[in-house]
Amino acid sequence: MKRIGIFVCHCGNNIAGTLDIDRVVEAIREFPEVVYAIDYKYMCSDPGQQLIREHILEDQLDAVIVAACSPSMHETTFRRTAEAAGINPYQTEIANIREQASWVHQKQQEAATNKAIETIRTIVAKAHYNQSLMPFYLPLVKRSLVIGGGIAGMQAALDIADAGYPVVLVEKADRLGGRMAELSGLYLDSDAAADPLGQKIKAVTHHPNIQVITQAAITEVGGYVGNFTVQIEQRTASPADQDPAGELVPYSFDIGAIVVATGYDLYDKKNLGEYGGGRYPDVIDGLQLEEMLRPDGPTGGRIVRPSDGKVPKEMVWVQCAGSRDPELHKPYCSKVCCMYVAKQSMAYKQQVPDGQATVFYIDIRSQGKDYEEYVQRAMEEHDVLYIRGKASKVFQENGHVTVWGVDTLTGLPLEVEADLVVLATAIVPRADAQELGQRLRVGTDEHGFLSEAHPKLRPVESLTAGVFLAGAAHFPKDIPETVAQASGAASKVLSLFSQRQMVQEPTIAFVDPELCSGCGLCIPACPYDARSMHEWQHIAVVNTALCQGCGACAMVCPNKACRVRNLTQGQILSMMEAYL
Amino acid sequence: MTEPQNHNKRVLIVGGGIAGMQAALDIGGSGYEVVLVDRLPSVGGHMHQLSETFPTLDCAQCIMTPRTVDVGRHEKIKLHTYSEIEEIQGEMGDFRVRIRRKPAYVNWDICTACGACTEKCPTSIQVAFDRDLELPKTMRSGRVRHEGTGKAIYTLSPQAVPKKPVIDADHCTYLQSGKCGLCAKVCPVGAIDYEQGPSWSEERVGTIILATGFELYPLEKLGEYGAGRVADVIDALAMERLLSSSGPTSGVMRRPSDGKEPKEVVWIQCAGSRDPELAMPYCSKICCMYSAKQAMLYKHKVHHGQAYIFYIDIRSAGKRYEEFIQRAMEEDDVLYVRGKVSKVFREGEKVVVWGVDTLTGLPLEVAADMVVISPAMVPSEGTQALAGMLGLKVDEFGWWTEQDGNLAPLETVRPGIFVAGAGSGPKDIPEAVAQGSGAAGKVLSLLARWGGHDDQDAGHDELGR
Numbered sequence A: 001m002k003r004i005g006i007f008v009c010h011c012g013n014n015i016a017g018t019l020d021i022d023r024v025v026e027a028i029r030e031f032p033e034v035v036y037a038i039d040y041k042y043m044c045s046d047p048g049q050q051l052i053r054e055h056i057l058e059d060q061l062d063a064v065i066v067a068a069c070s071p072s073m074h075e076t077t078f079r080r081t082a083e084a085a086g087i088n089p090y091q092t093e094i095a096n097i098r099e100q101a102s103w104v105h106q107k108q109q110e111a112a113t114n115k116a117i118e119t120i121r122t123i124v125a126k127a128h129y130n131q132s133l134m135p136f137y138l139p140l141v142k143r144s145l146v147i148g149g150g151i152a153g154m155q156a157a158l159d160i161a162d163a164g165y166p167v168v169l170v171e172k173a174d175r176l177g178g179r180m181a182e183l184s185g186l187y188l189d190s191d192a193a194a195d196p197l198g199q200k201i202k203a204v205t206h207h208p209n210i211q212v213i214t215q216a217a218i219t220e221v222g223g224y225v226g227n228f229t230v231q232i233e234q235r236t237a238s239p240a241d242q243d244p245a246g247e248l249v250p251y252s253f254d255i256g257a258i259v260v261a262t263g264y265d266l267y268d269k270k271n272l273g274e275y276g277g278g279r280y281p282d283v284i285d286g287l288q289l290e291e292m293l294r295p296d297g298p299t300g301g302r303i304v305r306p307s308d309g310k311v312p313k314e315m316v317w318v319q320c321a322g323s324r325d326p327e328l329h330k331p332y333c334s335k336v337c338c339m340y341v342a343k344q345s346m347a348y349k350q351q352v353p354d355g356q357a358t359v360f361y362i363d364i365r366s367q368g369k370d371y372e373e374y375v376q377r378a379m380e381e382h383d384v385l386y387i388r389g390k391a392s393k394v395f396q397e398n399g400h401v402t403v404w405g406v407d408t409l410t411g412l413p414l415e416v417e418a419d420l421v422v423l424a425t426a427i428v429p430r431a432d433a434q435e436l437g438q439r440l441r442v443g444t445d446e447h448g449f450l451s452e453a454h455p456k457l458r459p460v461e462s463l464t465a466g467v468f469l470a471g472a473a474h475f476p477k478d479i480p481e482t483v484a485q486a487s488g489a490a491s492k493v494l495s496l497f498s499q500r501q502m503v504q505e506p507t508i509a510f511v512d513p514e515l516c517s518g519c520g521l522c523i524p525a526c527p528y529d530a531r532s533m534h535e536w537q538h539i540a541v542v543n544t545a546l547c548q549g550c551g552a553c554a555m556v557c558p559n560k561a562c563r564v565r566n567l568t569q570g571q572i573l574s575m576m577e578a579y580l
Numbered sequence B: 001m002t003e004p005q006n007h008n009k010r011v012l013i014v015g016g017g018i019a020g021m022q023a024a025l026d027i028g029g030s031g032y033e034v035v036l037v038d039r040l041p042s043v044g045g046h047m048h049q050l051s052e053t054f055p056t057l058d059c060a061q062c063i064m065t066p067r068t069v070d071v072g073r074h075e076k077i078k079l080h081t082y083s084e085i086e087e088i089q090g091e092m093g094d095f096r097v098r099i100r101r102k103p104a105y106v107n108w109d110i111c112t113a114c115g116a117c118t119e120k121c122p123t124s125i126q127v128a129f130d131r132d133l134e135l136p137k138t139m140r141s142g143r144v145r146h147e148g149t150g151k152a153i154y155t156l157s158p159q160a161v162p163k164k165p166v167i168d169a170d171h172c173t174y175l176q177s178g179k180c181g182l183c184a185k186v187c188p189v190g191a192i193d194y195e196q197g198p199s200w201s202e203e204r205v206g207t208i209i210l211a212t213g214f215e216l217y218p219l220e221k222l223g224e225y226g227a228g229r230v231a232d233v234i235d236a237l238a239m240e241r242l243l244s245s246s247g248p249t250s251g252v253m254r255r256p257s258d259g260k261e262p263k264e265v266v267w268i269q270c271a272g273s274r275d276p277e278l279a280m281p282y283c284s285k286i287c288c289m290y291s292a293k294q295a296m297l298y299k300h301k302v303h304h305g306q307a308y309i310f311y312i313d314i315r316s317a318g319k320r321y322e323e324f325i326q327r328a329m330e331e332d333d334v335l336y337v338r339g340k341v342s343k344v345f346r347e348g349e350k351v352v353v354w355g356v357d358t359l360t361g362l363p364l365e366v367a368a369d370m371v372v373i374s375p376a377m378v379p380s381e382g383t384q385a386l387a388g389m390l391g392l393k394v395d396e397f398g399w400w401t402e403q404d405g406n407l408a409p410l411e412t413v414r415p416g417i418f419v420a421g422a423g424s425g426p427k428d429i430p431e432a433v434a435q436g437s438g439a440a441g442k443v444l445s446l447l448a449r450w451g452g453h454d455d456q457d458a459g460h461d462e463l464g465r
């Protein structure tokens, strides 16, 4: 015989406003093994939790049911509450009478009350069979892998390595720095440290805890959080060598946590036929102009026309080229181009003070600290001409590139004869992002950007435990936001590594060896790759680290050999009996 | 980096909004002690007041309560609410912090949060949490006075953590004139303490995270929009409360003056932002998005209503943000007018909005039922004073100054002191959360280097280092 106590929550008016709580409490007192039942306004509040603890001791309860909101809200809360009074956490159950009764049947008070009573009855039936369980402990490898050596990857690697943990930083290219190394300078950063990127790269390459592997690719990822095994292949030849494939050097690491920071590409300007992208040499993209602006670039920092090397007297920037265009290109805004166009146009005006700089825009998005002021400066101090309107066409004529557009403020069509046109092309994920995502079991959105676990509250985590996101691989971001997010990803890794071991929920599947016939049906049924055949015994086995307790295996097993702890077929049947 | 002499591994976090809570949970969850200070009686910050959140429209309370509850019950997080920092001395590795707790006039140690005091208190007051929205008498019957709020003894909100009441001394009859004393009579545990004064405590910590957040630029300073004196002209946070199912109208769309359903609502963006002459020169970053959100939610409640948004530029640069605005325009028929509003005034039942549509060049007049102002975000009051105590800089508007805007957005110029969230400039929730975790990462990195916490030593050298 168990001694079950039931605690019914009003949730303010959320539950009590609809249900007849007195009737609920009266009814459930009569259920088998229930020795105590009471209601309270907010069970999750401190006094509510205190009430539970008191009655566990006073009434010598050995199982607790809280009839309240969804278990996803407060199951952990109440398990911990009861545990503090000596109850095994897996002897605490939630009966959901809010989402499943009071909220959905607000207009039918009587029926809702009945439903709540029946819901509690089924949970009582389940509680009868619940066993006390202990969580599993699994080893935790305190080494992390960072994929991508741009500013995001480097920042994450440094934060983790500074904490004393080894980091393997894998970079596809032959150098670190990512796109930032291709930039001429940063907006807002005229007088900061001389070579901030160089300093970061140095810090990474000299860090005793960071092993950098350039020209490398992730070929295989196995395992799970705390215990990944990762295969890496490195090309030895530099891209300049005759045989670009070179020799392939394999590496293999045991890894506890992974940060993905693979960054972005630009939407190929060839896709922008309307702007002559890829057809006219004097129509370039943002990164091409950055290259010209770099003092160490091929033109020594001077802006010249690719076609004839002349200094352009008139330059046009076309913003949102391929962005914000759901019909033809990408529907989203690429977030950073408004700002770098202001930066580039000012740089141009400084080089060519009597030149004309014109920017076609739809909206100017300068939302960031000092960003608005920065764009104002471009307009006011540097006389950059901002025209609100989308450029419709770019074509080459008499040695000029002519831009057609409409000034939406005057409603008049506009034609600008330019010497050089810069397309602020959309930012897209790396071509192999989706493939890498699959390898890591991390989802991507319809554009190929990696998906975060929750758009607001879990922006640096993926839905796969132990895999975190940083930088523009997740969505276009500028450097300040990238750096903050990278430190955020590092925080998640450090949090994980601060544990001694990995803790795994015990409410997972197990196989009854007496009943299993070795048919193997459960193996493909498992969505988490947690099941396999035992090496020599002819039965199925469960990988406790991968199993999520979803129950899919139990559904397909013809011999009732697969079961999930504390949710066995027997329990489900008795719950159904109780309900009917 | 120079290593400090002392290695106190406790962490002070100032501000318990979503950024501060995220940092506290990351650090506490890693096994280190956190001291979390907030000046309000309960944690949660502004997110607590929001209705639903862009771009997915999930209810703020629903996604937030698991966090506030976690913070409230976390064994490693020590809460000092209703408290402010009075003094900080020392340096990285060894700060001494003096914390002043305001008098709540309630002994929280014994209060059981039964709510009897608020229930019986005869003095109704405006609810600051609801932006002082006063709903008209005609609506009173329908108005839900949320449990525990709206009286001289109140809890911050029904879901407050900690859920303990405080007395508003300016309005309590007993504290003002010695009469009443009802709450003390009804309190079953004798928790009311009219003699309670402020109290002080000292905490020692090794690192600090500043997560002090923002406030809204006051309507009173926006003369062109009626300076807060025109009925049915409200600010955006008040609109959040009107839209919230836990707000003063339980989410039913009503305008404050007469409780009628507003059929035409105008949003005015960039109010006090991007206005170097009269107010703030900067862009407040999030108002474009929340205005679209509010207009959408309004349309979901008042299907035949008309929503207008006056804007200069629409700034929707974020994952699924642009698409969100498109949805507001296309699916919910929100009418976007590019232009600035020159004047807002009352004419009978209506609030008249004068503006210019800069796309047509024509003047425009809308006779609206309600106007929602999206005011500039400004730093929390007291940020500057706190900066003074810490020897840190704030910029000309009062936002925390980062060590480097590009590459060190979470560090300050002082080692061991970090910033996170909207205190260093306007930010939305995802960015505030990422920064909260980011600042936690910086701190965890230091703490691990300082030897980690006691439970982890065994695991630390598993790799044979």
Ligand SMILES: Cc1cc2nc3c(=O)[nH]c(=O)nc-3n(C[C@H](O)[C@H](O)[C@H](O)COP(=O)(O)OP(=O)(O)OC[C@H]3O[C@@H](n4cnc5c(N)ncnc54)[C@H](O)[C@@H]3O)c2cc1C
Pocket (backbone or CB within 6 Å): A147, A148, A149, A150, A151, A152, A153, A170, A171, A172, A173, A176, A177, A178, A179, A180, A183, A185, A186, A187, A216, A217, A218, A261, A262, A263, A264, A265, A266, A286, A287, A290, A336, A340, A343, A430, A432, A436, A470, A471, A472, A473, A477, A478, A479, A480, A482, B406
């Ligand atoms: C024209 C232009 C100008 C800009 N100007 C500015 C500016 O002034 N200020 C500012 O703040 N921001 C600016 N930006 C934005 C800035 O470039 C990004 O914020 C920043 O580079 C993002 O860094 P990241 O590390 O996330 O990505 P990246 O810089 O793209 O780095 C990703 C790294 O991962 C590597 N990688 C990719 N795939 C793999 C793989 N499968 N395996 C291993 N390695 C891989 C890549 O080789 C690269 O090194 C500009 C962007 C553009 C296009």
Ligand SMILES: Cc1cc2nc3c(=O)[nH]c(=O)nc-3n(C[C@H](O)[C@H](O)[C@H](O)COP(=O)(O)OP(=O)(O)OC[C@H]3O[C@@H](n4cnc5c(N)ncnc54)[C@H](O)[C@@H]3O)c2cc1C
Pocket (backbone or CB within 6 Å): A456, B014, B015, B016, B017, B018, B019, B020, B037, B038, B039, B040, B043, B044, B045, B046, B047, B050, B052, B053, B054, B055, B083, B084, B085, B211, B212, B213, B214, B215, B216, B236, B237, B240, B286, B290, B293, B380, B381, B382, B383, B386, B420, B421, B422, B423, B427, B428, B429, B430, B432
């Ligand atoms: C009308 C409106 C609607 C919004 N809608 C959305 C939305 O839909 N989606 C979205 O992503 N974002 C939205 N936001 C933005 C969101 O509110 C912020 O991103 C978020 O609240 C920032 O969190 P924070 O922790 O940085 O600051 P805050 O929430 O401001 O928290 C700061 C905390 O610090 C405390 N504090 C301040 N100074 C001190 C001090 N000196 N001592 C002690 N304590 C102190 C305060 O009491 C407060 O609790 C909206 C904002 C507004 C105004």
Ligand code: SF4
Pocket (backbone or CB within 6 Å): A319, A320, A321, A323, A324, A332, A333, A334, A335, A336, A337, A338, A339, A362, A363, A364, A365, A424, B317
């Ligand atoms: S950041 Fe600016 S230029 Fe880039 S897509 Fe967005 S609105 Fe267009």
Ligand code: SF4
Pocket (backbone or CB within 6 Å): A508, A509, A525, A526, A527, A528, A529, A530, A531, A542, A546, A547, A548, A549, A550, A551, A552, A553, A554, A564
């Ligand atoms: S319960 Fe689900 S995750 Fe676990 S083994 Fe069965 S199918 Fe796989």
Ligand code: SF4
Pocket (backbone or CB within 6 Å): B117, B120, B121, B122, B123, B152, B153, B167, B171, B172, B173, B174, B175, B179, B180, B181, B182, B183, B184
């Ligand atoms: S003493 Fe003050 S707080 Fe208490 S009931 Fe009276 S007015 Fe309200």
Ligand code: SF4
Pocket (backbone or CB within 6 Å): B106, B110, B111, B112, B113, B114, B115, B116, B117, B118, B165, B186, B187, B188, B189, B190, B191, B192
């Ligand atoms: S009546 Fe007393 S115990 Fe109840 S909430 Fe008020 S102060 Fe706390």
Ligand code: SF4
Pocket (backbone or CB within 6 Å): A367, B269, B270, B271, B273, B274, B282, B283, B284, B285, B286, B287, B288, B289, B312, B313, B314, B315, B374
């Ligand atoms: S976010 Fe939009 S409404 Fe807010 S100040 Fe910036 S441009 Fe104006």
